[in-house]
Amino acid sequence: MLASIGLSLLGVAFFALLWPVIDFLRDRRGLRKYPVQNLLSGVTTLAYNWEIGRRHKTLRTRRLYEAHQEKGPIIRVAPDWLSFGTAAAVKDIYGHKSPLLKNEVYFALQGEGQHLANMTDKAAHASRRHLVAASYAPKNVETWEPKIADLAGVLVANMDKLCTAPLPKGLLPAPRDLQFDGSLWGLLFGFEGVCQIGLSLKLGFIEQGSDVFTLRRPDGGSTKINAIETLHGYYGPVASLIWDTKTFSILKPLSGIFSKWYARGRQDRFDAGEQLDDLFQGMLKDRRSGERPDVNQTDRIAEMDQMFNGAVDGTGSSLVNTLYYIVKHPEAYKRVRAEIDEALGPDDVIAPWDKVKNLPFLKACIDEAGRLAPGVAGDLPRRTPPGKDYMVAGVAVPGDTSVSISAYTAQRDPVIFPDPEAFKPERWLIKGDDHLKKMLDVYLVFTMGSRMCMGKSVTVLIQSVYLATLLHRYDFALANPDWVLEKVEFFNQWPKSMPMKIWRREWQTTNGVSV
Numbered sequence: 001m002l003a004s005i006g007l008s009l010l011g012v013a014f015f016a017l018l019w020p021v022i023d024f025l026r027d028r029r030g031l032r033k034y035p036v037q038n039l040l041s042g043v044t045t046l047a048y049n050w051e052i053g054r055r056h057k058t059l060r061t062r063r064l065y066e067a068h069q070e071k072g073p074i075i076r077v078a079p080d081w082l083s084f085g086t087a088a089a090v091k092d093i094y095g096h097k098s099p100l101l102k103n104e105v106y107f108a109l110q111g112e113g114q115h116l117a118n119m120t121d122k123a124a125h126a127s128r129r130h131l132v133a134a135s136y137a138p139k140n141v142e143t144w145e146p147k148i149a150d151l152a153g154v155l156v157a158n159m160d161k162l163c164t165a166p167l168p169k170g171l172l173p174a175p176r177d178l179q180f181d182g183s184l185w186g187l188l189f190g191f192e193g194v195c196q197i198g199l200s201l202k203l204g205f206i207e208q209g210s211d212v213f214t215l216r217r218p219d220g221g222s223t224k225i226n227a228i229e230t231l232h233g234y235y236g237p238v239a240s241l242i243w244d245t246k247t248f249s250i251l252k253p254l255s256g257i258f259s260k261w262y263a264r265g266r267q268d269r270f271d272a273g274e275q276l277d278d279l280f281q282g283m284l285k286d287r288r289s290g291e292r293p294d295v296n297q298t299d300r301i302a303e304m305d306q307m308f309n310g311a312v313d314g315t316g317s318s319l320v321n322t323l324y325y326i327v328k329h330p331e332a333y334k335r336v337r338a339e340i341d342e343a344l345g346p347d348d349v350i351a352p353w354d355k356v357k358n359l360p361f362l363k364a365c366i367d368e369a370g371r372l373a374p375g376v377a378g379d380l381p382r383r384t385p386p387g388k389d390y391m392v393a394g395v396a397v398p399g400d401t402s403v404s405i406s407a408y409t410a411q412r413d414p415v416i417f418p419d420p421e422a423f424k425p426e427r428w429l430i431k432g433d434d435h436l437k438k439m440l441d442v443y444l445v446f447t448m449g450s451r452m453c454m455g456k457s458v459t460v461l462i463q464s465v466y467l468a469t470l471l472h473r474y475d476f477a478l479a480n481p482d483w484v485l486e487k488v489e490f491f492n493q494w495p496k497s498m499p500m501k502i503w504r505r506e507w508q509t510t511n512g513v514s515v
C-alpha cells in the first residue's frame with residue numbers, strides 16, 4: 001500500500017517536473033527563438049524568482065540590462081514573458097493608447113482589498129482614479145506645503161547639530177567628520193513627508209532621526225517597530241516570491257498587516273469628526289459630492305499598502321540619489337547651487353515652494369538622477385490581449401504573453417540618451433528640436449498612460465523643498481570622489497548608507513553680516 005502511494009507521489013512529482021520541459025519543447029507560443037535570461041527561464045517562472053532573490057554583486061536590473069547588451073533586444077525571462085531592451089518598446093507597452101492590461105502578478109498582489117496600482121479591471125480602476133483625483137490634484141500643493149516646510153524646519157535643526165567645520169579646499173573629509181548619513185535622512189524624510197500628506201500621520205522620524213514608530217495595536221496595546229526596516233523586511237521576500245503567483249499565497253496573510261493599524265488610526269480620527277486635508281480623506285468622503293464613497297476599509301488599507309511601497313520608497317530613494325549625484329559632480333553642484341541661491345534669499349532657511357517650483361536645473365538634476373537610478377526599478381509586466389499577436393517595437397508578440405521593459409534599461413537607450421551612464425542634467429535643458437519630447441516619451445520613472453503614478457506632485461514638492469533647503473544652507477562632501485553609493489534591489493531600489501560630511505555655508509546677508 002505504502003509502496004504504491006510512494007510510487008504515485010513519485011509519478012506526480014516526475015510529471016510536475018517534466019511537464020514544463022515538455023511545454024518548453026512544444027513551444028506553442030513560438031518564444032523558443034528568443035535567448036533566455038538563465039538556463040531555466042524558458043521552463044519555469046521560478047527562474048525569474050531566482051533572479052530577483054539571489055545575492056549577486058550586480059543589481060538585478062543592471063544584470064538584465066547587461067544581458068540585453070549581450071544577448072539582444074528581446075530576452076525570455078520566464079516561460080510566457082519577454083523583456084525588451086530598446087526604448088522603442090516603451091510606448092507600445094505602457095503608452096496612452098496601449099490596450100495591454102497589468103499581468104497576473106498584480107492579481108496576486110491583491111490581498112483582501114485592491115489598490116489603484118494593482119487593480120486589473122479597467123472600469124473599477126477608472127472609477128477609483130476618478131474618486132481620488134481631487135485629493136491628488138497639483139493645486140493641493142498649497143495645503144501640503146506647510147506640512148513639508150515644518151518637517152524641513154525640524155530637519156534643519158537636526159542638520160545644524162551634525163555640522164562640522166568647513167572643509168578646506170582640496171582636502172578630503174576626516175572619517176570622524178562623516179556625520180550625515182544621506183541615505184538615512186533621505187529615506188526618513190521621504191517616508192514621513194508622504195505619510196503626512198497621505199495620512200496626516202506624524203511619525204516623528206525627523207525629530208528622532210530614526211524610523212522607530214509606536215503602533216497602536218487593535219487590542220489596545222502598542223508595539224514599537226522600525227517602520228522602514230520592517231517594510232523592507234517584508235517586501236524583500238514578497239518581491240522574490242510574487243512572480244510565482246501560487247507560491248506567493250503563503251505570504252498573502254502578512255500583507256496589509258501594518259497598513260491595517262495605520263488605517264484604523266486614521267479612520268478613528270475621521271469618526272471623531274476631524275476633517276483632515278490629506279490623500280486618505282477622499283476615500284472617506286467624496287471631495288466632490290460630500291457623500292461617503294463606495295470604497296470599503298479593506299480597499300483603503302490596500303491603498304495604504306501601495307503608499308508604504310512605491311510612494312515612500314520612490315520618494316526616499318530619489319532624495320538620496322539626487323543628492324548623491326549632485327555632490328559627486330562638481331559642475332552640476334556649482335550650477336544647481338547658483339540657481340538655488342538666485343531664487344532664495346540668505347534669510348530663506350526653508351525653501352518656499354513658490355521660489356523653487358520652477359528651477360529648471362534643479363528639476364533637471366532630479367530627472368537625471370531618476371533616469372540613472374529609478375527608485376521603482378523592477379519590471380512592470382503587462383499582458384498582450386488573448387487570441388491575437390500584438391506589435392511591440394516592431395515585433396509580433398503572441399497573445400496572452402507578458403511583456404515589459406524596465407525603466408533602468410529604457411532610460412539607458414543610447415539612441416535617446418547619448419552617453420547613457422553619465423550624469424548630465426543639462427540633457428534635459430536642450431532646446432530647439434523634439435529632443436525633450438523623445439526623452440519624456442520613454443521616461444518610465446512614473447510610468448505613463450492610464451496607469452501613470454498619481455503621486456508625482458506630492459513627490460516633486462517633497463523633493464524640491466528638501467534638496468533646495470539642504471543645498472542652500474549646507475555644503476556636503478562624500479568620503480572621496482570615487483566613493484560609490486551601494487544599493488539593495490528587490491522590486492524597488494533601496495540605497496545603503498551614504499556617510500557624508502556636512503557643514504554650514506557662509507554667505508553675506510542683506511545687511512552684510514555673515515551668517
Ligand code: HEM
Nearest residue numbers: 116117311314315318376380446447451453454455458459
Ligand atoms: C519618486 C517617487 C515615486 C515614484 C518613482 C513612483 C513610481 C510609480 C510607478 C512606477 C507606478 C506604476 C506602478 C505599476 O505600474 O505597477 C506608480 C503608481 C502609483 N503611484 Fe507612484 N511613485 C512615486 C511617488 C508616489 C507618491 C508620493 C504617491 C502618493 C502619495 C504615489 C502614488 C501612486 C499611485 C496611487 C499609483 C497607482 C496609479 C494607477 O495605477 O492608477 N506615488 N508610481
